[in-house]
Amino acid sequence: AVERTLSIVKPDAVGRNQIGEIYRRFESAGLRIVAARMLHLSREQAEGFYAVHRERPFFEALVGFMTSGPVMVQVLEGEEAIRKNREIMGATNPAEAAAGTIRHDLAETIDANAVHGSDAPETARDEIAFFFRDDEIHSRG
Ligand code: CMP
Numbered sequence: 001a002v003e004r005t006l007s008i009v010k011p012d013a014v015g016r017n018q019i020g021e022i023y024r025r026f027e028s029a030g031l032r033i034v035a036a037r038m039l040h041l042s043r044e045q046a047e048g049f050y051a052v053h054r055e056r057p058f059f060e061a062l063v064g065f066m067t068s069g070p071v072m073v074q075v076l077e078g079e080e081a082i083r084k085n086r087e088i089m090g091a092t093n094p095a096e097a098a099a100g101t102i103r104h105d106l107a108e109t110i111d112a113n114a115v116h117g118s119d120a121p122e123t124a125r126d127e128i129a130f131f132f133r134d135d136e137i138h139s140r141g
Contacts, residue, residue: 026076038071
């Protein structure tokens with residue numbers, strides 16, 4: 001089924017000038033970028049977006065990192081977009097990510113791991129709504 005997923009190019013990858021390289025990988029896999037914006041997350045936004053991780057030991061580092069520079073947020077659309085995006089990204093920890101994935105090829109550490117992607121349909125819905133209104137998403141066949 002055609003799905004939508006929320007993707008973030010994180011501050012490390014934006015800082016390394018890798019937005020285009022990452023977008024190319026999405027498009028090559030058949031995912032369409034149907035909404036996109038660059039923004040520098042506030043502490044409140046980062047804490048809100050990652051609220052499910054609030055009790056985890058890495059939460060402070062995560063919020064600190066995600067507010068350290070600008071990010072690109074985008075909605076990807078396509079067949080099985082959620083699973084496909086996770087495949088393209090690779091494992092959360094770049095050290096465990098398969099060759100050819102974004103995190104293996106471009107990222108260094110579990111915090112600075114280049115990209116975020118929604119992990120399930122309900123999360124995708126919530127995460128997309130966190131950043132985009134319906135009329136900002138330009139669905140295309
Ligand atoms: P992301 O998909 O953005 O979701 C939460 C982020 O927390 C994750 O990617 C990692 O960058 C970061 N993180 C740091 N430590 C861990 C950990 N032990 N388990 C999962 N995520 C972690």
